[in-house]
Amino acid sequence: MSGFSATWLALREPLDLTARNKEVEAAFFEALPAETPKILDLASGAGSTVAALVGEKSDIHWILSDYDSDLLSVAANRDYATKPGSLQTREIDLAANLKELPIEAVDAITTSAFLDLVSENFLTQLVEAIVSSRKPFLASLTYDGRTGFSPAEPLDQDLRDAMNRDQQTDKGFGPALGPNAAERAIALFEARGYRVVSGESDWIIGPQHEDFLAEFLPGWVGAGVKQGAQKTKAYDWLESRRSQIADGAFNMTVGHLDFAALPA
Numbered sequence: 247m248s249g250f251s252a253t254w255l256a257l258r259e260p261l262d263l264t265a266r267n268k269e270v271e272a273a274f275f276e277a278l279p280a281e282t283p284k285i286l287d288l289a290s291g292a293g294s295t296v297a298a299l300v301g302e303k304s305d306i307h308w309i310l311s312d313y314d315s316d317l318l319s320v321a322a323n324r325d326y327a328t329k330p331g332s333l334q335t336r337e338i339d340l341a342a343n344l345k346e347l348p349i350e351a352v353d354a355i356t357t358s359a360f361l362d363l364v365s366e367n368f369l370t371q372l373v374e375a376i377v378s379s380r381k382p383f384l385a386s387l388t389y390d391g392r393t394g395f396s397p398a399e400p401l402d403q404d405l406r407d408a409m410n411r412d413q414q415t416d417k418g419f420g421p422a423l424g425p426n427a428a429e430r431a432i433a434l435f436e437a438r439g440y441r442v443v444s445g446e447s448d449w450i451i452g453p454q455h456e457d458f459l460a461e462f463l464p465g466w467v468g469a470g471v472k473q474g475a476q477k478t479k480a481y482d483w484l485e486s487r488r489s490q491i492a493d494g495a496f497n498m499t500v501g502h503l504d505f506a507a508l509p510a
C-alpha cells in the first residue's frame with residue numbers, strides 16, 4: 247500500500263482528466279511512432295494516464311509501473327473508455343530500482359501526479375535515463391505551488407505556504423521537489439538538448455466536487471498544521487469552507503504544470 251488509495255485516486259481522476267493540457271499531449275503524440283507505440287508509465291496508480299490517453303490513441307501497448315500492487319490490479323482490471331492495445335503491469339519500487347525499468351525497450355515514457363514527490367537526486371537520474379535513450383517523455387499534473395480560493399480568506403496564504411513546505415518533505419525519495427519539480431525537470435531536459443512543450447493543467451474545483459473536497463480539504467489543512475499553520479485558526483478556516491461548499495459558494499484552483507520533453 248502506498249498511502250494513495252484507489253478511492254482517493256478515483257475522486258481526483260475527473261479533475262485530472264479535465265485539467266490535462268491538450269497542446270502538451272498533442273506535442274507528445276507527434277513524437278510517437280504512428281502505429282502501436284509501446285509506452286512505459288511511471289507510478290501509474292490506478293491507470294489514470296491510460297484513461298486519459300486511450301481516447302486519443304487506442305493502439306498503445308502499455309507497461310504500467312508502481313510499487314502498490316493493489317493499485318496496479320485496479321489499473322489492469324478496470325474498463326477504459328476504449329480498450330488499450332495491451333496492458334501489462336510491473337510492480338517496482340522506483341526509489342530503489344529505477345535502473346530496472348525497461349526504458350530502452352519502449353518508445354516513450356509517461357507519468358502523472360508523480361514528479362512532485364521525487365527528490366533532485368531521483369529526478370536527475372530519471373532525466374539521465376530518458377535522455378540517454380533519446381525517448382520522449384510526458385509528465386502530466388505536477389503540482390506547481392499555486393492555489394487560489396474564492397472567496398478569499400485571511401488564512402489562505404499561510405495555509406498555502408505551509409502546504410507547500412509539506413510538499414517538500416520526504417515522500418520516499420529524499421527531500422521532495424514539491425512545487426519546484428516541473429520547472430526543475432524542464433531545466434534538466436533543456437540542458438541536455440531536449441525541446442520542451444509545457445502548459446498549465448490546473449484543477450478548477452467548485453461546490454459540485456463536494457465528495458472530492460470532503461477528502462481533500464481536511465488533508466490539506468492537516469498538512470498545513472503539521473508545517474506550522476495555527477491549529478485553531480486552520481480548523482476554523484476548514485469549517486468556514488465547509489459551510490461555503492454547502493451553500494454552493496466555494497471555488498478553488500490548484501496549479502499544475504504539464505510538459506512534454508522531446509529529443510531534438
Ligand SMILES: C[S@@+](CC[C@H](N)C(=O)[O-])C[C@H]1O[C@@H](n2cnc3c(N)ncnc32)[C@H](O)[C@@H]1O
Nearest residue numbers: 248289290291294312313314339340341358359
Ligand atoms: C498521486 S499518485 C498518482 C497515480 C497516477 N499516476 C495518477 O495520476 O492517478 C502517486 C503514485 O506514485 C506511486 N509511488 C509513490 N512512491 C513510489 C515508489 N517509490 N515506487 C513506485 N511507485 C511509487 C504511488 O503508489 C501512487 O500510485
